[in-house]
Amino acid sequence: MPDPTKLSTASGQLGPVCADTGKALTFAEAIIHDGDYLCFEAYIARTGAEPSTEGKEVQDLNLD
Secondary structure, eight states: OOOGGGEEOTTSSOEEBOTTTOOBOOTTTOEEETTEEEOHHHHHHHHOOOOSSOOOOOOOOOOO
16 A cells, blocks of 8 residues: 555546655556656656657647
8 A cells, every 4th residue: 555645636636746756646657666656757867767769759730
């Protein structure tokens, strides 16, 4: 069971708070590392890992 003091509903769902950035996450977004919930950016910073694929820019379609 997660520590209730490390949970948030700021994203509209119950989820953890990133241990490094304080960003509210959903459980699907959170990466667990050494017992801490981390966002993707914090995981990269803490571990030095790099994504295995290159990102690409996507044109804003503005479908309004």
